[in-house]
Amino acid sequence: MACVSADHYPAVVCAHWGPRLRTAGRARLVCMAIWTLVLLQTMPLLLMPMTKPLVGKLACMEYSSMEPVLGLPLMVLVACAIGFCGPVGIILSCYMKITWKLCRKAGRTQ
Numbered sequence: 001m002a003c004v005s006a007d008h009y010p011a012v013v014c015a016h017w018g019p020r021l022r023t024a025g026r027a028r029l030v031c032m033a034i035w036t037l038v039l040l041q042t043m044p045l046l047l048m049p050m051t052k053p054l055v056g057k058l059a060c061m062e063y064s065s066m067e068p069v070l071g072l073p074l075m076v077l078v079a080c081a082i083g084f085c086g087p088v089g090i091i092l093s094c095y096m097k098i099t100w101k102l103c104r105k106a107g108r109t110q
Contacts, residue, residue, distance in 0.1 A: 002087035003030060005094040013101045041079045 010018035052059050 002090040003034065005091045009094040009098060012098045041083065044075065 007022065010021050012018075014021075050060060
C-alpha cells in the first residue's frame with residue numbers, strides 16, 4: 001500500500017513530470033529495494049533456530065532459545081516499528097499531500 005500511495009503521489013501532485021518518473025525499470029528497482037530491506041530485517045531470525053526441546057516435546061518460537069543473542073528483543077521491536085511506522089508514514093504523507101493538492105485545485109475552479 002505504501003508503494004501504491006507513493007505511485008499515486010507524482011501522478012496527482014506532480015502531473016507534469018510524474019509520467020517520466022513512473023517507468024517499468026524504476027518499478028523493478030523499487031520492488032527489489034523493498035524485498036532487500038525485508039530480507040535484511042528478517043535474515044537474523046531466519047538463520048537461528050526458533051525451537052527448543054521441552055520435556056520430550058519440541059516447542060516452537062521459544063525466544064529463550066535465542067538468549068545468547070544480545071539485544072534481540074530490542075532488535076525485534078525496532079524492526080517491527082520500522083516495518084509498521086515507515087509504510088504508515090509514507091501512506092499518510094502521500095495521501096495528505098494529494099488531498100491538499102486536490103482541495104487547492106477545487107478551490108480555484110469554483
